[in-house]
Amino acid sequence: MRKPIAVARSHSRLLTSGVLLAAQSLLLTLPAVPASADEADGTPVRGSAYMGMGVLAHEGVQGQPVDSRATQTEGVDVSSHQGDVAWTTLWNSGVRWAYVKATEGTSYRNPDYAQQYNGSYDVGMIRGAYHFAIPDGAGGAAQADYFVDHGGGWSKDGRTLPGVLDIEYNPYGETCYGRTASQMVDxxxxxxxxxxxxxxxxxxxxxxxxxxxxxxxxxxxxGSTNPLWIARYASTVGTLPAGWDFHTMWQYTSSGPTVGDHDKFNGALDRVKALANG
Structure with missing residues (x-):
């Protein structure tokens, strides 16, 4: 659900650098819309999930991100909550890559996908698409097909990143979507x-x-085949899931749906390009 950009939430104090403060002010104010009946009990409207929504709700903010001596490349992830994004100014602030929500389940498509996906590319960013998984809905293969058919494909043009499976806390019900660990892995x-x-x-x-x-x-x-994008709003990435010795991307802060999230790629820009090229 779109909401007007208001006073930044308390956890936005994480954004201490001038670059990030400038970047976060660039996303346009969104019009308020009436609450849906689906929200009467506090459950979000289907399709409204965004990357990190569940992580922020369940794990919260644990500290301030710190500079690292390792080279990292700044990125952002966006969804329909951001509407039209001011990509040129984000580029000028140092953001070099972006991921855009394309789909959720097998029935939701981001109405702002074209402006966000093509707009980031047009200013020079390396960009990709992500799918918000709903494991208690259609099967994994069916959701992958829906994703690929509606913006989640890949082309070897040096500027398109592979798709991302956003698999996290269920914003609509049971944390693990009613699945056992083995069922979830399957x-x-x-x-x-x-x-x-x-x-x-x-x-x-x-x-x-x-x-x-x-x-x-x-x-x-x-861990041996699929790059890891870790979500943790703290000073470091912390312990990684089993199977991964390192992370490829890190979502280090979330400022809620109207502002967007900031991320670091674990490497210089040439490594972002290498991931795009496959």
Whole structure:
């Protein structure tokens, strides 16, 4: 649900650098819309989930991000909550890559996808798309097909990143979507296998260590093939899920749906390009 941009939430104090403060002020004010009947009991409207929504609600903010001597490249992730994004100014502030929500389940498509996905590309960013997983809905393969068919594909143009499976806390019900750990692993595998068959690329996995441990039993079988995008709003990435020795991307802060999230790629810009090229 779109809301007007208001006073920044308390956790926005994480954004201490001038670059980030400037970047976060660039997203346009969104019009308020009436509450849906689906929200009467506090449950979000289906389709309204965004990357990190559950992580922020369940894990919160644990500290301030710190500078690292390792080279990192600034990025952002956006969804329909941001509407039209001022990509040129974000580029001028130092953001070099972006991920855009394309789909959720097998029935939701981001209405602002074209402006966000093409707009980021047009200013020079390396960009990709993500799918918000709903494992208690259609099967993993069906959701991968829906994702690829509606913006989640890949092309070897040097500017398109592989798709991302956003698998995290369920914003609409049970944390693990009513699935056992083995059932969840099977669902994720079905998605990843179909995405690879359709695009030739291994999708990245976005998750948090806490959710992954709880809902997959800390399964370690994807670490050798699928890049990890870790969500943790703290001073460091912390302990990673089993199977991954390092993270590829880190969502280090979330300022809620109207502002967007900031991320760091674990490497210089040439490594972002290398991931795009496969």
């Amino acid at each position: 669902w994720i595998r079905a998605f990843l296998d179909r995405y690879k068959a359709r695009t030739g690329r291994h999708a990245a996995i976005y998750t948090s260590t806490n959710w992954w441990t709880q809902c997959t039993g800390n399964y370690s079988g994807f």
